Amino acid sequence: xxxxxxxxxxxxxxxxxxxxxxxxxxxxxxxxxxxxxxxxxxxxxxxxxxxxxxxxxxxxxxxxxxxxxxxxxxxxxxxxxxxxxxxxx
Numbered sequence: 051x052x053x054x055x056x057x058x059x060x061x062x063x064x065x066x067x068x069x070x071x072x073x074x075x076x077x078x079x080x081x082x083x084x085x086x087x088x089x090x091x092x093x094x095x096x097x098x099x100x101x102x103x104x105x106x107x108x109x110x111x112x113x114x115x116x117x118x119x120x121x122x123x124x125x126x127x128x129x130x131x132x133x134x135x136x137x138x139x
Contacts, residue, residue, distance in 0.1 A: 056077050068122030
């Protein structure tokens with residue numbers, strides 16, 4: 051039986067600040083049985099105004115876009131400014 055490989059987004063985690071962690075699973079299968087699996091994680095930062103979402107399927111892209119609200123972006127910028135001010139004090 052031949053081996054096949056598939057890569058899927060198997061986990062999306064929306065963080066409190068609106069950033070999204072995307073976990074991709076790469077599975078090597080023999081028939082229906084997974085014989086090997088590895089993971090790669092990416093973070094779509096709330097601070098990136100135009101993130102590259104081309105690696106996502108439509109459903110995952112919709113989740114990321116819904117999580118990145120203007121309010122969360124504003125909050126993240128305020129927290130970053132507060133941290134920068136505290137470092138300069």
